[in-house]
Amino acid sequence: MRVAMIGWEYPPSITGGLGVHCFELVSHLAALGVEVDLYLPKQRAGISPPHKNVRLIELGSATARIGAYGTPISMPLDSNYPSDIIGTTDEFARLALSAVHESGMHYDLVHCHDWLTIPAGLMLRDFLGKPLILTIHSTEFDRNPIPWNWISDIESLGVRSADRTIAVSKRTRQHLMEKYGADGGKVCIIHNGIDAEKYVHRQEASMHKEKLVLFLGRLSHQKGPEQFLRAAKRVLDHERNVRFLVVGDGPLLPRMLSLSIELGISDRVSFWGFVPEHEKLHIYSHCDAYVMPSVSEPFGITALEAMASGTPCILSKTSGVTEVAKNCLLADFWDVDEMASQLLALLRYPSVSRVMSQRQIVEVRALGWRQTAEKTLHAYNEVLGIK
């Protein structure tokens, strides 16, 4: 089987789960014997295929300056590129089409990821006359408090046109049905996975005197950094010897910096900006708790990363990852008091951190990307009528 896959990001330059997913998915599909050509906008950093069955085909120049999770408000647009994002995705679609056309390559199906690649997916599907699979990692309703209609229109069109849509969680599937009128029978749920072996395990008797609490994600409304800082304030009212790490970049960075000053906790909050993958592994393992206060989280791969490191997690109840990972604490994203109480409990009661940590490490071992790839292959076979 040969698949024309269309992605947007690819490690090491990634801004979220889509890039990780595409890398892991093509690697594991390839290991399952599927030949994958992954079409991507030109990436900022050099990339190389993970397997002999995978070809990475970069198109255009430096398109990836636009993050997969960017919005017209926040994204730093590349000067070489048209300033409208529709133009960007359409241009990418045209580039993908001409690349496929020129190569004369035969494919069994087309698989694209999220709204940025939907125009390309639809174009290739029409050109090749092959089924289209669409994975939705997040919807415009997740990303923006006030969704852009023209983006949600593209998502809606994609979901209604695809032969099969893959949602990364039950809640995303539900969204697709409610917001876009998707046919539930054509939307399957395939959760993300984790390469658990990669992660460094947290040492229980931490050498550092200061306790560390981690936020790791884009600084956007969706991820709830403001709730993180407000919970931090509540914790610090009772426990001074705690440092709060904010790892990640994003449009809300300036606002978060001023908020930490306003709350009088700027000496206890460290903003680390974007950190590369290999540093991330170590950050998790040095922290005493990980908080994911997302307002809307279709999945939340970082939660699995923290769990693979044995770092106790407090996760927003509105996150897809809680459908598969049970060894964590849950809080409503708006409930800052509850988050602070849970944090204080994790810091004060060592037995809960210990038990949670042990069980998390065991739990995530069963959530490998291999299963994600197997289920995806199953979806391919279903669409192609292969038993």
Added chain:
Amino acid sequence: MASICMYFQVHQPLRLRKVQLLSVLSGSMPPSPMDAYFNRELNEKVFRKVAEKCYLPTNKLLLKLIEENGGDFRFSFSLTGVFLEQCRMFGSDVLQSFRRLADTGCVDFLAETYYHSLASFYRDRAEFERQVAMHHEAIQTLLGVTPRVFRNTESIFSNEIAQRAEAMGYSGIVAEGTEGALGSRSPNFLYRPKGCSRINALMRNYPLSDDVGYRFSSRGWKEWPLTAEKYAKWLSNCDGQCINLFLDFETFGEHQWSETGIFSFLRHLPSECLSHPNLNFRMAREVAEWDARGEIDVPLPTSWADMERDLSAWLGNDMQRACFDELQALGSPAMRRGGEALQAWRLLQSSDHLYYLCTKSLADGDVHKYFSHYQNPYEGFINYMNIIQDFKSRLGGV
């Protein structure tokens, strides 16, 4: 001739309120520990629901069956003190229905720890005896029956616990019929626990008990549907002195809903059993007086919970052990304080609070989840620990 010795365990936990650590630390907890810790509204709601689905209809049916069978249908109950407390708060009608059964003389009531606690493992050994004495007295006062057979919390049993029950004057003690205790021997005989001279152990026949308690409504079970006629035939084929069928009372109408046919099963069970000339029904106090047929040696505690049938359902992980130790340490100050503080300390001892913190996976974890009102064991642990911290500060920062 084998006697059917049925006993029903009746317990309803007093669930805790959600307590945030921030409220504890900022001193915004209600003044009364009882109001602050126990979720009266939720407990009342659950109690009344179970009363309507299980306690009242089942007791009504049992009374009818006793009357119909003219004293040939007999059985036993074990009511925890925590359940009796809730009868006092939310269900005098429920207590009355037990009293009516007690008055027939065909129903026995067992002794327990009043607070459904793990006091048999406390360093302060006297607390166990105190709780058993409290329960003994409550059963005498409320039901007019003097217990003769002891059932430790969750059927937790060991040589030592049997010896202590014997020292308290009981003639029988309930135990799980584990392979570890019995080897290849049948549970359908009385056994003398090692180190005891008078008390007899009534060994729960767990396969036959679980056929009703767990498997009754399981459509994947090859024996489904289980009829009273079929079950009576199985019992009639058993050898031994007594077939000990020990069930959670909530099997009737709550764990097994009315729609599963469980009430119809119970309705026909006495007559179907009594139609076999080699079967009769006996109360636990009657059976306990017979001669033991051998000795059992159970140095490590067994229980009726989970696949392991040991203490791991309550003390299996670090969180559970931390809670157990912390609460135990508050015993002396709580006793010095007395009154509501002592009552709160004892009610917090209910083994349920530890049961919710179990992190076992697979089938047992599901059972724990079924019974728990927490989202997961971690939330349960934090809530319980927050309450202990608050209690500690009330007792003067022990």
